[in-house]
Structures are given as structure tokens and as C-alpha cells.
Amino acid sequence: MSEEFDHLHPETVALRAGTLRTEHGEHSDALYLTSSFVVEDAEDAALKFSGQAPGYTYSRFGNPTVTAFEERLAALDGAERAHGTASGMAAILALCMSHLKAGDHILASNGLFGATIQLFNNYMVKFGVEVSYVSPTNPQAWREAVRPNTKLFFTETPSNPLTDIADLTQLAEIAHEHGALLVVDNSFCTPILQRPLEFGADLVVYSATKYLDGQGRVLGGAVTGSRALIEPIYFFLRTAGPSLSPFNAWVLLKGLETLPLRMRAHSESALKLAEWLMEQPAIERVYYPWLPSHPQYELAQRQQSAGGGVVSFEVKGGREAAWKVVNNVRLISRTSNLGDVRSTITHPATTTHGRLTPEARAAAGIKEGLIRVAVGLEHIDDLKADLLRGLE
Ligand SMILES: Cc1ncc(COP(=O)(O)O)c(C=O)c1O
Structure with a gap:
């Protein structure tokens, strides 16, 4: 999706990527406020449910308004794919559940958002995932803290509230040397001020509740990255349920338009x-x-x-x-x-x-x-x- 918009400026992408129009030609994006979709016949249902044919079946699996938000955000972030979630925390949970297993280790920067630390310390640990923390400003500390089972580097930059900056290029290099993924929570900067994938990050998470909405109206979240890394996150979300609601996606689509x-x-x-x-x-x-x-x-x-x-x-x-x-x-x-x-x-x-x-x-x-x-x-x-x- 993003290649089509690669040569355009963010102001244009924010308005023109992922636009959704029905046969009525509405100029604003269409809001598909529906929990399920009617199929043509039994064969059509079988093909859509098995993923052999494109199309929507049920809004926990996908919804055109949510897809429009995902396409617009992916284009802004220079990502192959984005996936919307019910909140920022749902995005972080989904990426942990789909990319980690018992025995793996998360290496994270200290001073992360409180609920992220609680998710790691109180829940991931309960399921056998190890977690340790290092300073976001000291790449050498990350190198020294890597364990053979480290699968995920997780950082915010700038940090909250002291605005420490993590060197994403260096962290990506260290993560990749050890076969780990670098995940960046980019809620503070948004794709307009910083595109972590360009510095080597593998996945980017957003609390869309913050600047992407920008007007304090809805909860939402998203993960962006390569098609291959987003796919398992999508399957976790459609199974477990913290999907983005179509109404919130519609509000977020409007938010993205004024984001730059x-x-x-x-x-x-x-x-x-x-x-x-x-x-x-x-x-x-x-x-x-x-x-x-x-x-x-x-x-x-x-x-x-x-x-x-x-x-x-x-x-x-x-x-x-x-x-x-x-x-x-x-x-x-x-x-x-x-x-x-x-x-x-x-x-x-x-x-x-x-x-x-x-x-x-x-x-x-x-x-x-x-x-x-x-x-x-x-x-x-x-x-x-x-x-x-x-x-x-
Ligand atoms: C940096 C950061 N990440 C994640 C979150 C969690 O997002 P949400 O409240 O949308 O679940 C927040 C919320 O304050 C945040 O500030």
C-alpha cells in the first residue's frame, strides 16, 4: 500500500491514503458500523472464511473503515502493513502474544509507560517470559544485557517524562546481531516526526488515543511493520478480540488528516x-x-x-x-x-x-x-x- 504514496508528502498522504468511498461517492470516509457482513452463498462464505477470497465476514476479523485507517497509517509510517487495535495497550499485548513464547526474554528501556511495565512484569513474566531493563540512552548497556533467549528489544523515544532519546540505528543493529526484533513505541512522535522503520526498527506501536486522534475522543492503537511480522499479530487479534472498532477507526481517520x-x-x-x-x-x-x-x-x-x-x-x-x-x-x-x-x-x-x-x-x-x-x-x-x- 505504502509504495503508491512513497513520493508524496505526509500532508498529502494523511488526506489521500486509505480513502474509503462507496457507490454514493461520499467525500468523507464511509463508516461501516456493522458487526458482520452478508455473503452471497455458502461457497462465498467458505472462500471468505478460509481466506481464499478477499472480503469481510465479521468486524473482529476486519472492517472496511478499520482497513482504511490501517492503510492511511501504514502509508504515513512507510510500512508494508499496519493493524489497528482497541487501544495502545492492546497493540503491545498483541505483539507480545504473537512474537514471544515461554522462555523468551524482553530487553526493555527503563522509564517506559507504566502499563507497559506492568504488562511485562505482572503478566508476561507469569507466562514464563523474562524481562530486564536498561537505560534508553546507553546502547552499550543493551549489548551487555542481551541474553541468548532475547527475542524483543522494546523502547520509547523520547521517553516519558524526561525526554531521553534512544539511538534507534544502534539498538536495531544490536538487536539484529542477536536475532531479536526492535519494537518502538512511537506514540509521542507519530510518523510525522519520526519513522522508526527507517532507522531499522522491526515493529512500531502506537497509542492512537494520543496524537493520532489528537482531540481526546477515542481509545485506539496500532502496530506497523512488514507484512510478515504483522500477519501473526493480526491472527492473534482476530482470535483474542481486542480489535479496533469501526467507529473509533473512523474518528482516527479524521484525526490523521490533521496530524501533520x-x-x-x-x-x-x-x-x-x-x-x-x-x-x-x-x-x-x-x-x-x-x-x-x-x-x-x-x-x-x-x-x-x-x-x-x-x-x-x-x-x-x-x-x-x-x-x-x-x-x-x-x-x-x-x-x-x-x-x-x-x-x-x-x-x-x-x-x-x-x-x-x-x-x-x-x-x-x-x-x-x-x-x-x-x-x-x-x-x-x-x-x-x-x-x-x-x-x-
Ligand atoms: C507511550 C505510551 N504507550 C502506550 C500507551 C497506552 O495506550 P492506551 O491508553 O491507548 O492503551 C500510552 C498511554 O498513555 C502511552 O503514553
Whole structure:
């Protein structure tokens, strides 16, 4: 699918790949809100159910609106194939269930999204899969931590909330030397800012709930990669059930149409905010990959086309000072979700990372004064004024 769109710009691909039109010629994409599909006769049913003939039978197996979303996302990501899932976590579960077995080992970066860590530690381990964690910024640590049974490297980049950048080319090389797959959770960057497959990643997962929707409306997820690697994931999903609903796929199709514009706007505002925060006397440190002071600034410039929407910063005065900022915003939403057109603010030490022991939190670099803002599309001056209320 993607070859057809390879020569086009992302703005065009986001609007023109995977368009779905019935005989009525509707200009917006068609929504097939149906759980099953009627067949012509018994022979037609037999051929479709056995996969010998194309066509839809049941929406857990496939649905035209879901296919349209998958084709559009695959084209944006430069992937042979994409598969939609009920949520981002369903995408990660599906890839683990289809590519791992008891006795295999996952090597993952520390500081992953909390539910991903819980999925690995509480469930994969229960089924005999080993898991260990290393720093996303230290490829040598990955090389040293590989075991003979390592089957999957798993990383996010930039990391949440400290925006550490993993070197995907190096991680892919190390993974492939040892016969493992590199999986990248690209929810923060989306295909507009970073296409991990181009750096050697084998599979890319998305929480479509974040920027792909972009307006905080639906849950969804996806995996992209080669046809051969996506096929077993598809068979797990059609068997186990966490498939993407046609309605959510339709909303996500609309979300993708404005994704290039939104990611550019999020990134422009986030950079302005990060630069402004650097000048504020109440701030100890700012974490944003597009700041020259970021430890992996050059790597970020090679891998990403902009810094993305997430800015984290430490205020002087620890928890009390951080809570003052959080409690004084009137515009920015106090919620831990991100990727929305509305800006959000969170205090990681007592929310997303609140269940960690103080030692584990310190090891993860999550200080009491740390605040994460996912910069939305409000005017930047209004966002600055909102934060200033708690910083002064
Ligand atoms: C980086 C990342 N990956 C995966 C997920 C899980 O996605 P979902 O909530 O759609 O299941 C999230 C959700 O916050 C996330 O931030």
C-alpha cells in the first residue's frame, strides 16, 4: 500500500491514503458500523472464511473503515502493513502474544509507560517470559544485557517524562546481531516526526488515543511493520478480540488528516515554551529534545523532524513548589493524558510514577519538583501566563 504514496508528502498522504468511498461517492470516509457482513452463498462464505477470497465476514476479523485507517497509517509510517487495535495497550499485548513464547526474554528501556511495565512484569513474566531493563540512552548497556533467549528489544523515544532519546540505528543493529526484533513505541512522535522503520526498527506501536486522534475522543492503537511480522499479530487479534472498532477507526481517520499540521503546531509551541521556561528564575532544569542543552540534542535532530509536544521541567523548591504550579493553572487541564489539542499538566512523582518507591523514582530521575506539560494548540502567550501564576 505504502509504495503508491512513497513520493508524496505526509500532508498529502494523511488526506489521500486509505480513502474509503462507496457507490454514493461520499467525500468523507464511509463508516461501516456493522458487526458482520452478508455473503452471497455458502461457497462465498467458505472462500471468505478460509481466506481464499478477499472480503469481510465479521468486524473482529476486519472492517472496511478499520482497513482504511490501517492503510492511511501504514502509508504515513512507510510500512508494508499496519493493524489497528482497541487501544495502545492492546497493540503491545498483541505483539507480545504473537512474537514471544515461554522462555523468551524482553530487553526493555527503563522509564517506559507504566502499563507497559506492568504488562511485562505482572503478566508476561507469569507466562514464563523474562524481562530486564536498561537505560534508553546507553546502547552499550543493551549489548551487555542481551541474553541468548532475547527475542524483543522494546523502547520509547523520547521517553516519558524526561525526554531521553534512544539511538534507534544502534539498538536495531544490536538487536539484529542477536536475532531479536526492535519494537518502538512511537506514540509521542507519530510518523510525522519520526519513522522508526527507517532507522531499522522491526515493529512500531502506537497509542492512537494520543496524537493520532489528537482531540481526546477515542481509545485506539496500532502496530506497523512488514507484512510478515504483522500477519501473526493480526491472527492473534482476530482470535483474542481486542480489535479496533469501526467507529473509533473512523474518528482516527479524521484525526490523521490533521496530524501533520497539529504535530508541527504542538512542536513549535513546545519549543517556545521550553525556551521561555529556561529563562525563568524559578526553574531548575528543562527537558526538551529540541533544546541545544538536551544531552541527546544531536541524535534527536537526526532521528526526529521536530521536538514534539511534551516539555518537562523541574521547579526549585521540590513538591511544594511543583504543586503550586499545578494548582494555579486555570487554562491548562490537570490530567495525565497527553496528545490532545488542549494542553495538560501533571506532577509525575505523585501521579504517573506515584506507585514507585522513592528509591525507584530517584533511579528513574523523577524528582519531586518535576512537572510535565503536554503542549496543546492554545496561544503560547496564554500558556505562559497560565504557568507564570504558579511560578511567581
Ligand atoms: C507511550 C505510551 N504507550 C502506550 C500507551 C497506552 O495506550 P492506551 O491508553 O491507548 O492503551 C500510552 C498511554 O498513555 C502511552 O503514553
